[in-house]
Amino acid sequence: MTILRGWRYGVFVGGLVGFISAALYPIVIYPMMNVDNYKKIQAVTRKGINQEDVQPGNMKVWSDPFGRKS
Template identity: 45%
Template sequence: MTVVYMTRVRYGLLVGSFVAAVGATMYAVFLYPRQHIDYYKTQQSKNRAAIKIDDIQPGGMRVWSDPFDRRKHD
């Protein structure tokens, strides 16, 4: 009975650690950037400050737009 119990405990720890790892990854990839939009917005403006859009924009295509600019619904 003890061997079966230890196997179940190990299995539970394995599954629990997998769930925790997936949860930590989801937080880092999805939730953290959504909660810190201002930080990413300022980083993006700093990174694109030296880029002249007219020099690199192919003809006939629209210029970059701000991905953080939310449309207002009436």
């Protein structure tokens, strides 16, 4: 087994970091930068669903805990 030294080690580490970054981009970065696309998809798929009817255990529908009290 060869030991990676010098530029080969740098290429190996750079390739590993690049591979992990390329794998995480469509999962983490893209959805955070294009929120509007996902909001449109949710609006279409959840149309006609009353959230209070499908809430389990008669629990209160989630609300923003940091929102202003009206």
